[in-house]
Amino acid sequence: MNGDFARALVRAARPLIMEVKLRDADGRELLGGRSVAETVERFEAAGAPCISVVTGRWFGGTEELLSEVAARTDLPLLRKDFLISRRQLERSRELGASAVLLTAKLLPAPVLAGLTDHALDLGLTPFVEVADETDAAAVARGSDCVVAVNNKDIATRERLPAEPRGPALLPAVRATGTRCPVSAGGITDPEAAAGLVDAGFAGLLIGTGLLRAPSVEAWCSAFDAARRVP
Numbered sequence: 001m002n003g004d005f006a007r008a009l010v011r012a013a014r015p016l017i018m019e020v021k022l023r024d025a026d027g028r029e030l031l032g033g034r035s036v037a038e039t040v041e042r043f044e045a046a047g048a049p050c051i052s053v054v055t056g057r058w059f060g061g062t063e064e065l066l067s068e069v070a071a072r073t074d075l076p077l078l079r080k081d082f083l084i085s086r087r088q089l090e091r092s093r094e095l096g097a098s099a100v101l102l103t104a105k106l107l108p109a110p111v112l113a114g115l116t117d118h119a120l121d122l123g124l125t126p127f128v129e130v131a132d133e134t135d136a137a138a139v140a141r142g143s144d145c146v147v148a149v150n151n152k153d154i155a156t157r158e159r160l161p162a163e164p165r166g167p168a169l170l171p172a173v174r175a176t177g178t179r180c181p182v183s184a185g186g187i188t189d190p191e192a193a194a195g196l197v198d199a200g201f202a203g204l205l206i207g208t209g210l211l212r213a214p215s216v217e218a219w220c221s222a223f224d225a226a227r228r229v230p
């Protein structure tokens with residue numbers, strides 16, 4: 001297992017969780033003909049503090065993809081998948097994850113709380129994704145979690161256009177006690193990304209936007225330039 005996911009994110013000059021996702025929800029290839037190794041290299045060269053790996057089948061992912069990325073980098077890794085069991089959390093750790101996705105919308109509150117406890121016992125950071133205030137209210141041990149607002153609608157397998165849920169949900173996300181509120185999904189424009197950080201998100205999770213960018217470094221430079229100078 002590699003490093004502390006949340007600490008790496010909040011300390012980063014570019015607080016971007018860069019995501020390895022092989023295909024979008026419509027089956028379109030996302031790596032643009034590059035290998036997984038090249039994709040990880042591009043992210044590392046752009047200063048990624050941590051990397052998300054989509055192992056979900058809807059997106060062409062597999063468990064092997066996570067081990068492959070873990071073999072290529074020492075950065076902390078998030079396993080992005082609809083995880084529902086303790087066994088899957090244990091397996092995620094074996095495969096090299098430092099953080100695991102827990103989706104509040106899919107898990108009854110006591111199950112979410114139990115999986116949060118189990119992840120923390122295993123030394124994994126729970127990356128809890130919420131889509132509304134009800135989800136946020138169900139977050140357990142929020143101060144030990146990364147809490148992410150999912151900008152997309154999982155109920156439709158992400159096929160709907162992204163709604164900018166972000167800033168309106170920030171107070172509910174902060175109320176969980178997390179030190180690390182994240183905006184996840186549907187972020188393609190560097191200026192909009194900078195606006196989310198300026199609005200108070202400690203990190204952003206970006207898959208498609210960076211995978212489709214002709215140059216990750218150019219995208220990130222535009223992001224840096226658009227941020228409010230502290």
Ligand SMILES: O=P(O)(O)OC[C@@H](O)[C@@H](O)c1c[nH]c2ccccc12
Pocket residue numbers: 019021054055056059080081082101150152184185186187205206207208209
């Ligand atoms: O490619 P995007 O629009 O930047 O989205 C990334 C991420 O949010 C998406 O991959 C995702 C959101 N929820 C998930 C659950 C499982 C797997 C993947 C996901």
